[in-house]
Amino acid sequence: MGIANYRLAMFEANPRTFAVPNNPMPNKSFLLLKDLYIGGGDKPESVWRTFSTRILEAALNTQQEKLERLFGQQKEGEIIQASEEQIRGLSGQPSTEGRQPFNLLEKRPDRSNERGQLYIANFEDYEELRDLDVHVTFTNIARGSMMAPFYESKATEIMIVSDGRGEFEMVSPHLSSQNQSQCRRGQWGEESKEEEEGRCRYQKVKSSLTQGTVFIIPAGHPTAIIASEEQNLQVVCFKVHARQQEGLPRREEQRGERDGEGGQGAVVRSPV
Numbered sequence: 001m002g003i004a005n006y007r008l009a010m011f012e013a014n015p016r017t018f019a020v021p022n023n024p025m026p027n028k029s030f031l032l033l034k035d036l037y038i039g040g041g042d043k044p045e046s047v048w049r050t051f052s053t054r055i056l057e058a059a060l061n062t063q064q065e066k067l068e069r070l071f072g073q074q075k076e077g078e079i080i081q082a083s084e085e086q087i088r089g090l091s092g093q094p095s096t097e098g099r100q101p102f103n104l105l106e107k108r109p110d111r112s113n114e115r116g117q118l119y120i121a122n123f124e125d126y127e128e129l130r131d132l133d134v135h136v137t138f139t140n141i142a143r144g145s146m147m148a149p150f151y152e153s154k155a156t157e158i159m160i161v162s163d164g165r166g167e168f169e170m171v172s173p174h175l176s177s178q179n180q181s182q183c184r185r186g187q188w189g190e191e192s193k194e195e196e197e198g199r200c201r202y203q204k205v206k207s208s209l210t211q212g213t214v215f216i217i218p219a220g221h222p223t224a225i226i227a228s229e230e231q232n233l234q235v236v237c238f239k240v241h242a243r244q245q246e247g248l249p250r251r252e253e254q255r256g257e258r259d260g261e262g263g264q265g266a267v268v269r270s271p272v
Contacts, residue, residue: 102121102125102126104119104121104125104136104138105119105138107119107121107125114142115141115142115145116139116140116141116142116145116147116227116232117139117140118137118138118139118140118147119137119138119139120135120136120137121135121136121137122135122242123135123242123243129242130243133240133241133242133243134238134239134240134242135155135238135239135242136236136237136238136239137236137237137239138162138234138235138236138237139225139234139235139237140232140233140234141164141166141225141226141227141232141233141234141235142227142232143164143227143228143229143230143231143232143233144227144228144229145226145227146224146225146226146227147224147225147226148224149171149222149223149224150222150223150224151217151219151220151221151222151223152217152219152220152239153219153220154219154241155219155239155240155241155242156216156217156218156219156239156240156241157216157217157237157238157239157240158214158216158237158238158239158240159214159215159216159217159225159235159236159237160212160213160214160235160236160237160238161209161210161211161212161213161214161233161234161235162211162234162235162236163211163232163233163234164209164211164227164228164231164232164233164234165208165209165210165211165227165228165230165231165233166208166209166225166226166227166228166233167206167207167208167209167225167226167228168206168207168209168215168223168224168225168226169204169205169206169223169224169226170204170205170206170217170221170222170223170224171202171203171204171205171221171222171223172202172203172204172205172221173201173202173220173221209225209233209235219241
């Protein structure tokens with residue numbers, strides 16, 4: 001399953017920038033980090049412009065004159081500079097009641113201590129996430145700290161570094177070792193039968209993390225995330241196939257106490 005039916009995009013815009021609606025997508029979620037086209041080309045045309053005005057008026061519940069202003073600059077491409085008139089028009093009251101945003105950082109952290117905080121938005125916090133089968137988390141790891149090894153048994157996690165620097169280590173049961181020297185002893189210092197036979201069952205995957213880095217943690221892959229000694233590390237996570245994870249202990253429930261150090265996945269002092 002993995003992420004075959006999911007897409008991730010990062011959009012950075014200058015002030016007074018407007019992204020013209022393009023391909024209609026049935027389910028999508030936008031995450032604001034503070035601080036469909038057919039064919040190619042530099043300035044592809046939106047599929048919306050192909051529909052007649054009466055169809056667009058009914059589908060978007062918008063008058064023709066507003067549609068003309070909205071799509072009038074479409075020949076410039078998907079991303080255009082919005083005029084003050086357009087900004088005033090878009091800032092007015094919506095013609096219909098839409099889905100309201102949810103501020104993740106306004107809720108109490110699901111996990112918090114002097115080493116960092118973990119915020120989780122699930123189906124109970126924001127019902128619209130149920131349609132996407134996604135949970136969203138935000139983790140702030142203080143400098144010189146780490147998120148102790150954790151894993152999800154069913155869900156796949158798509159991680160984005162929103163700020164800071166650090167590294168991560170992941171244990172993969174699927175990657176074959178390239179040579180015996182890459183094998184590692186078990187947690188208790190005992191070699192497995194596979195190692196005795198010259199094979200390694202698990203392999204360590206590690207990489208540095210900087211702002212904008214995207215990495216994926218498949219289900220069943222224990223992972224630790226470490227912040228650098230110089231600055232905090234902030235990571236946003238989209239946990240896909242979250243519905244299958246329900247019924248199993250959630251990560252924060254596996255850690256025991258809400259506050260304090262220790263426990264699987266807790267934010268603790270870095271071993272370095």
